[in-house]
Amino acid sequence: xxxxxxxxxxxxxxxxxAVVLTGPIAGQVPTADAVPVIPxxxxxFPAIVENPSIRVTFxxxxxxxxxxxxxxxxxxxxxxxxxPGANRGGYPFPIPPGQPNGVYALYSAFPQTWQPSxxxxxxxxxxxxxxxxxxxxxxxxxxxxxxxxxxxxxxxRVAQPMDADGTFTATVVVDPPATTPGDRWGIYVYPAAxxxxxAEELFVPIDYSTEPGPLTPPEPTxxxxxxxxxxxxxxxxxxxxxxxxDGAQRLPDGRVxxxxxxxxxxGVIRYVGTVTAAARYNAVEVALADPWIEQREDTTxxxxxxxxxxxxxxxxxxxxxITPLSATDLxxxxxxxxxxxxxx
Numbered sequence: 496x497x498x499x500x501x502x503x504x505x506x507x508x509x510x511x512x513a514v515v516l517t518g519p520i521a522g523q524v525p526t527a528d529a530v531p532v533i534p535x536x537x538x539x540f541p542a543i544v545e546n547p548s549i550r551v552t553f554x555x556x557x558x559x560x561x562x563x564x565x566x567x568x569x570x571x572x573x574x575x576x577x578x579p580g581a582n583r584g585g586y587p588f589p590i591p592p593g594q595p596n597g598v599y600a601l602y603s604a605f606p607q608t609w610q611p612s613x614x615x616x617x618x619x620x621x622x623x624x625x626x627x628x629x630x631x632x633x634x635x636x637x638x639x640x641x642x643x644x645x646x647x648x649x650x651x652r653v654a655q656p657m658d659a660d661g662t663f664t665a666t667v668v669v670d671p672p673a674t675t676p677g678d679r680w681g682i683y684v685y686p687a688a689x690x691x692x693x694a695e696e697l698f699v700p701i702d703y704s705t706e707p708g709p710l711t712p713p714e715p716t717x718x719x720x721x722x723x724x725x726x727x728x729x730x731x732x733x734x735x736x737x738x739x740x741d742g743a744q745r746l747p748d749g750r751v752x753x754x755x756x757x758x759x760x761x762g763v764i765r766y767v768g769t770v771t772a773a774a775r776y777n778a779v780e781v782a783l784a785d786p787w788i789e790q791r792e793d794t795t796x797x798x799x800x801x802x803x804x805x806x807x808x809x810x811x812x813x814x815x816x817i818t819p820l821s822a823t824d825l826x827x828x829x830x831x832x833x834x835x836x837x838x839x
Contacts, residue, residue, distance in 0.1 A: 533592055535584030535691050540593070543692070545578035545661060549600075551682050551699045554666070559701055564602070565708025568669040570701075572600045572628070572682055577661035577695065579632045585689030589646035589778075590631075594638045596688040597631030597657055598695055600665040604703070606677030611685065612693035620685070621676050623738050624649075625771075628665040629687055630657040644778045645806055652810075671703065673745075715744040717752035719766045719786060724749035726772045734775030741784075743768025753786055764788040769809050780808040786817070795820040 552558055554569035564570065582596040590596045601622050609619040629650060636654055639647040657663045667682065681700040686692045727737050727749060739745045742754035753766035769784040786799040796819050800812040 532586060532689050533584040535582060535686075537584055540583045541580055543578045543581045543694075545581060545694060546576040547574065547578075547661070547695050547697065548576055549574050549682070549684055549697050549699060551701065561702075563702035563704040564669045565704050565706065565711050566669055566671070567710030567712055568708055569710070570602060570667045570669060570682065572663075572665040572667055572684065574598075574600075574630065574657075574663045574665065574684065575661065577630075577657065577663070579657050579659060579661050581695065582686040582688075582690035582692055584691065585686065589639050589650060590635055590688050591638050591640070594635045595632060596686060596690045597629060597635060598684050599627050599629055599687050600667055600682065600684045601627035602667050602669050602680075602682055602701070602703075603671050604675035604677050604680045605683060605698075607679065609677065609683070610693065610696040611689075611691045612696060619676050620683075621672075623672055623736070625653060625738065625740075626668070626670045626672075627653055628655045628667055629653045630655055630663045630665055631687070632657050632659070646778060648806065648810060649773075649780055649808060669703070715739075715742050715752065715768060716754045717744065717746065718755035719753040719788075720746070720750050721753075721770075721786075722749065723751040723770065730772045730774065735773040735779070737770065737772045739768060739770045741767065741769050743770050743784075762790060771808055773808070778806065780806050782809040782812065784809060784812060787814075788820070 550573045552571050552573065554571060556571070577598070579597075580595050582598070583593050585596050603622050606615075606619050609615050611620075631654055633656060636647075636650070639650055641647050655663065655665050679698070679700065680703040681698055684695065684697040686695050723737060723745070730737050737745065737751075739751050744752050746752055751770050753768040756765040756767050758765050764787060766786050766788075769782055771780060771782040773780040781802040782800075783802075784800040786797060789796045789798055797817045798814050799817050800809075800814050801817075802808060803811045803813055
């Protein structure tokens, strides 16, 4: 049987990620354009009394002082003067109407005009939701529905507390996406979940360096490549996205790649990384992580960790067989699911 050690592997043919991930997404949630928006000053909402401001430091409390940050650096966003009862408008979910939505805090690069109050389109604020802090009061967080769709789980991963006096200290890891909507780097804070409140649209400029810093994780390598084109479309149609991290990466041609692990002592070829396909608000969220190539007698099998349910993401996973890669298929029939090409 051909060996699959010491080589780059490309799984071609039918999109194996689409087979595993797409089904739970299609048709589950309304498209982005179909979601109604509730005005932030709707009748019955209490008046907002606030004078919000933010200050940004490094994790040890030291001032930025004009220094550039690197991927992996940890920043603290100190907020004061916010009204914890503000931002009750916006989208009707995941925070129920009338509950305060809180604010996002994130590090990225937006264009000059990005503010919701200036009618800047949402594309000017595109940012992975798993790379931000969502500042929210405990009561509002507790109001997030768990049925019929559990939206609480995904928000709990990024939620950080806003105190009753309108103060918070948000922890933000510098981890911008490969493509940002603008070129003005820094910390952005603005109302969450579609609420509009100009007073809470805040920006602190902080330069970004692409050079590795002391906390920068290693760059992922394209050692195992899977076709993701069949997943990206349905996720986008549902107002969501496909993200890759922790050793995985999205390639420009609609494929995703995983990094080779050094651990192959038992003959299993291991790769690391997580690819997550999600619909808007993470109402549907499924992930595939850490694929392996395992040789079993006369068959080579691709396995991976896959979400155990349609909205648990990487929180609950089990290893399953994705597809057999028989010895006769290796690098010979590109139309077959599971075909691999070898690049020495």
